Every structure is written in C-alpha cells, then in structure tokens.
Amino acid sequence: MAAIDKALEFLKTSGSINYAATAKKFECDETTLRRRHQGKQRARRDADSLYKSRLSKQQEQDLVTYIRKLSLRGIPPTLSMIRNFAQDIAKIEERTGHTASSSAIATRSIVREKIDKYDILAQNTYNMDEKGFLLGVINRTKRVFDVNAKRQGKLLGASQDGNRSWITFLACICQDMTSLPPFLIYQGKPGQVQDTWLTDFDPEHQSAFFSTSETGWTSHELGKEWLIGVFDRFTKAKARNGRDYRLLITDGHSSHINMDFLDWCDAHRIIVAVFPPHSTHRLQPLDVSLFGPLSTAYTNRLVQWTSKTQGLTGLSKREFWVLFWGALEASFTPENIASGWRRTGLKPFDPDVVLSQVSKNTDDDSDVESGLDDSIALQEPTARELRRLVDHVVKQSSVSSDTGVRKLKRTLESLQAEVELLRHENQGLRETIIREKQRRQRGKALKDYIFDRVDPNSAQVFSPQKIAQARQKKVEMEAQKEEEALQKRTEKALRQKRVEEQKQQ
Known part of the structure; x- marks a missing residue:
C-alpha cells in the first residue's frame, strides 16, 4: 500500500x-x-485508468513521444492539453471538474445604510473594479515534460512568448445580473489606439471601449472618462434619467477615486461606497465570483492559442481581443454575477453568509482544476474504427498469433496516432501563418481618422461608434488614395501616348 493510501486509512x-x-x-x-481526503483529487491510478483503458500501448507510447517533443521545444503541455491529445487519438469524452470556492469577510452596515437612506433599488446598485492582463503570461498550471530532458538541462521551459505589455480591464456589474461594456486600457502613447489591435472587434455586435496610457494602468483622467462615458451613459436610463440615486461600490484605488471623481458623482446623485484597502478580494462581488472564472477562461484560451501556434509566434495586442472577449462571455454570466452578490452577502443582504466563511480553510485557486470544457477534439472516431477493423481481421485470420499480424496492428495504431497529432499541429501552423501575415501589416492610430480632442496628447476613448466611424473614414481615405493613384497612372499613360504620337509624326 502506498504511503498516501496509508495516510488516508489513518x-x-x-x-x-x-x-x-x-x-x-x-x-x-x-x-x-x-485534497484526496476532501475528495477534490482522484488517485493517479484512477485518473490514468480513464485514458489507459482507451489507448493501446502503442498509442500511449506515441503520446509520450509527442509530449517529449513539445517539452524540448519549450511547450510542455498542461494536463488539459494532454486530455485534448488523448481525445484526438482515442476520442475520450471530456469529464468536467469542479471549482473551489474562495472565502470572504466583511461588515455590510455602511452599504445597508446607504441603500436604506437613499432608497436605492437593485437595478441601480453596481460594483466596479479593475483587473490587469500581462500579455503572453499564463497563470500557474501543471505541465508534463520529459524528466530526462529536465535533468540534462535541455528543457526550455513553458513558452510565455516574451510579451510583457500590460492591459487593464475596468469592469462593472449590477445587482440585476447585468454588466456594463468592458473598458480596456492598452499600454501605449495617449490617444494612440491602433487599428490593428481591433482587427477582430465587431462594433455592430460587440460593445467595448478602448483607450491607452503609458503604463497600461488607469489614471485620474481615464477614471473620469469611464465614469462619464461608460457608467453614467449605461446606467442613467435605469435610474429614471438620473432622478434616482445610484450606488457604486468600489475600492480606494487612487487612479479612479479622487476629489474630481467624487464631486462629479455627488452632483449626479451617485453614492460611492469605498471599501477599505487590502480587503476587496473578500468584499467585492467582482473579486469573489467574476475575476477568478475570467482569469481561468482567459488562461485556457491562451494555452490553446499557444498550442495551436506551436510557440512559433508571440501573443500581441492584435490577438488579445479575441481571447479576452471569449473569456468575458464565458465568465461574466448572470449566474456568476448573482453568485458574486450572494457570496458577499449583498443580495440578499445577509452578513452572516460572509462571516460564516471566515474559518473555512481554502486551497490555492491555481491548483483547482477548471470545470470549463476547453476540448477541441475531432469528431471522427477513426482510432476506434481502425482498432475494431484490425481486431476483426485478426480474428478472421487463421494465423492471428503470427508476429507479422501483431506488428501490422501496432503499426496501424501508431500511424493513426501520428496522423491525428500531425493534424493537430498543421491546423495550428496554418492559423499561425495567417496571424503572422496580419502581424506584419503596420498599424495606424485611429485618431488619424477621427479625433475630438484639442490636445493630441490627452486621453482618447474609442467607443464602438467611434471605431466604426474611424474604419469608414479609413475606407474613404484609402479609396481616395486609390482614385488619385489611378488618375496619376491615367495621366502618365496619356503623356506617354502623346510622346509616341509626336515621335511618329
């Protein structure tokens, strides 16, 4: 009996x-x-049996070889990636996991007092917070690699692509289970939002606001831009055009909470509840139930993207939007928003819900298996059909014990596994080539097409409408350039024709 089993029996x-x-x-x-005692982790033999029962020894060996190949290239696969590989080979059905809950503690007297005093409705109660993204950096995940390569110093380490650009996401949710459009701050010169960053942004079906700062962080100016251009714009109608009070719960971060911010709120019937520092990870619904799933969903998509590109190209601001938007849709759901308000005791109002969690021991969130289904397995059950066919042929053969027949069976299984893994690689390489071609196209600042600020160095926020206008202006300018170029070519052709006519005369 293994030591861990003896400990469990004890x-x-x-x-x-x-x-x-x-x-x-x-x-x-x-x-x-x-984790084993609390039922949060299965024994290795139980977890492995799911795959070992579906993969032949030859397929297992090919999978191990592929893992070694990836680890030597600096892309040691995560457990979820290996599950995807196994699904591609043996068509194993994905099993969903579970997520661990986080603890929180707070007193809600100040919030309750504000709600009662100003008769604030649930539809007018909001929580605002910010979350940062460091491009190309994947959250801590368990990976599988060749131990011999590790000992020999040949393991390059998990590819993180080297990009360290910072992007800040200003988020805001409401007690009516809705959320405001995301406000993204890219690292760059003020007002220099590049059109190539938003290549995949669809202003007709997606809503978001984009800006830049030197550091990629929020600032006094951008905080005020968000307050007026996003919060007030999308919440005023529900508050009877601003006649009802609105409650905005946030932390005391200096970048968006200052006198100018508070004075504007006071003048527009917006009550600001500022929670104490170093406690918002337990007090705010966004921190408790939204940012965790968002980070997990984003990391899963980044891992898939890195796997598809085989680590041959780094993540840039151009690709961020696609990964972020998919993660946002998967995490900012009505269910998660309701969970955030409930787990912080704010809706329904119940401080005991939070206080009862103080003594609970929690495991590190990074060790929790995500319940999100991130499989990209192919649908054709080629491995199973191939194995059935070979088994049928072997059974029908009178020389089923012959070494040649067994060798044929192992060879076919090996070839099938190789085909599936190559198909997985080639799909990613094709997408990488397309992305790399797009990456080499030089971007142009959107403000070159539309700018509504006197100071060119001031903060400029681009809404979906502004982005659509800038794109239309870009099309018009390019059409004008093409028309001018065509006119020049026509004039040149006419001049050449006149010269030739004069020579003939």
Whole structure:
C-alpha cells in the first residue's frame, strides 16, 4: 500500500484530523493528502485508468513521444492539453471538474445604510473594479515534460512568448445580473489606439471601449472618462434619467477615486461606497465570483492559442481581443454575477453568509482544476474504427498469433496516432501563418481618422461608434488614395501616348 493510501486509512480511523502531522508521519505530500481526503483529487491510478483503458500501448507510447517533443521545444503541455491529445487519438469524452470556492469577510452596515437612506433599488446598485492582463503570461498550471530532458538541462521551459505589455480591464456589474461594456486600457502613447489591435472587434455586435496610457494602468483622467462615458451613459436610463440615486461600490484605488471623481458623482446623485484597502478580494462581488472564472477562461484560451501556434509566434495586442472577449462571455454570466452578490452577502443582504466563511480553510485557486470544457477534439472516431477493423481481421485470420499480424496492428495504431497529432499541429501552423501575415501589416492610430480632442496628447476613448466611424473614414481615405493613384497612372499613360504620337509624326 502506498504511503498516501496509508495516510488516508489513518485519517478515516483517527478521531481528529491533522493533515500536517499525518503527512509527516507517513512521508507524503500534505496538499495531496488534504485534497484526496476532501475528495477534490482522484488517485493517479484512477485518473490514468480513464485514458489507459482507451489507448493501446502503442498509442500511449506515441503520446509520450509527442509530449517529449513539445517539452524540448519549450511547450510542455498542461494536463488539459494532454486530455485534448488523448481525445484526438482515442476520442475520450471530456469529464468536467469542479471549482473551489474562495472565502470572504466583511461588515455590510455602511452599504445597508446607504441603500436604506437613499432608497436605492437593485437595478441601480453596481460594483466596479479593475483587473490587469500581462500579455503572453499564463497563470500557474501543471505541465508534463520529459524528466530526462529536465535533468540534462535541455528543457526550455513553458513558452510565455516574451510579451510583457500590460492591459487593464475596468469592469462593472449590477445587482440585476447585468454588466456594463468592458473598458480596456492598452499600454501605449495617449490617444494612440491602433487599428490593428481591433482587427477582430465587431462594433455592430460587440460593445467595448478602448483607450491607452503609458503604463497600461488607469489614471485620474481615464477614471473620469469611464465614469462619464461608460457608467453614467449605461446606467442613467435605469435610474429614471438620473432622478434616482445610484450606488457604486468600489475600492480606494487612487487612479479612479479622487476629489474630481467624487464631486462629479455627488452632483449626479451617485453614492460611492469605498471599501477599505487590502480587503476587496473578500468584499467585492467582482473579486469573489467574476475575476477568478475570467482569469481561468482567459488562461485556457491562451494555452490553446499557444498550442495551436506551436510557440512559433508571440501573443500581441492584435490577438488579445479575441481571447479576452471569449473569456468575458464565458465568465461574466448572470449566474456568476448573482453568485458574486450572494457570496458577499449583498443580495440578499445577509452578513452572516460572509462571516460564516471566515474559518473555512481554502486551497490555492491555481491548483483547482477548471470545470470549463476547453476540448477541441475531432469528431471522427477513426482510432476506434481502425482498432475494431484490425481486431476483426485478426480474428478472421487463421494465423492471428503470427508476429507479422501483431506488428501490422501496432503499426496501424501508431500511424493513426501520428496522423491525428500531425493534424493537430498543421491546423495550428496554418492559423499561425495567417496571424503572422496580419502581424506584419503596420498599424495606424485611429485618431488619424477621427479625433475630438484639442490636445493630441490627452486621453482618447474609442467607443464602438467611434471605431466604426474611424474604419469608414479609413475606407474613404484609402479609396481616395486609390482614385488619385489611378488618375496619376491615367495621366502618365496619356503623356506617354502623346510622346509616341509626336515621335511618329
């Protein structure tokens, strides 16, 4: 019996539970012991059996070879990536996991007081916070690599693409389970939002606001731009055109909470509830139930993107929007928004819901398997059909024990696995080539097509309408350039024709 199994048996009969002491006694990992005992992690043999029962020995060997190949290239695959590879080979159905809950603690007297005093409705109660994204950086994930390559110093490490550009996301949700359009701040010169960053943005079906700052962080000016251009714009109608009070719950971050910000709120019947520093990760619905799933969904998409491109091209601001928007749609759901308000005791109002979680022990969120289904398996069950066909032929053969027949079976299985893995690689390489061609196209600042600020260095926020106008202006300018070029070519041809006529005379 393994040490971990002995420790689990001991905990079953023990009167009290002490993971640290038990792990030390049986010489096993404390985190693994805790997760196994709490049912959050299966035994390795149980987890492996799902795949081993579906993959032949030859297919397992080919999969291991492929993992070694990726690890040597600096892309050691995550467990979810390996599940995808196994699905591509053996068509294993994805099994959903579970997510761990996080703890929170707060007193809600100040919020309750504001709501009662100003008769604030749920549809006028909001939570605003910000989250940063460092391009190309993947959250901590478990990966599988060739141990011999690790020992020999040949392992390059997980590709992170080297991009360290910062993008800030200003988010805001409402108690009516809706959310405001995202406000994204890219790192760049003020007002220099490039058209190539928004190549995949569809202003007719997607709503978002874009701006830039030198650091990619928020600022006093951008905080005020968000307050007026996004928050007031999308919440005023629900508050009877501003006649009803609105409650905005946020933290005390200096970038968006200053006297100018508060004075504007006071003049427009917006009550600001500022939570104390270093506690908002437990107090705010966004931190408790939205940013975690958003980070997980974004990381899953980034891992898939890195796998598809084979680490041959780095993530740029051009690709960020597609990954971000997909993650936002997957995480900012009415269910998650309602969960955030409920788990912080704000709707329904119940401080005990939060206080009861203070004593709960929580595991590190990065060790929790995501329940999101991120499989990209092909639909054709070629491996199973091939195996059935070979088995049928072998059974019909009178020389089924012949070495040649068994060798043929293993060869076919190996070829099938190789085809599936190559198909997986080629699809990613094709997309990488297309992206690389787009990347080499030089971008142009949207403000060159439309600018409504006197100071060219001031903050400029581009709404979906402005982006559509800039794109239309770009088309018109390019058409005008083409018309001018055509006119020049025509005039040149006429001049050449006149010269030839004069020569003939």
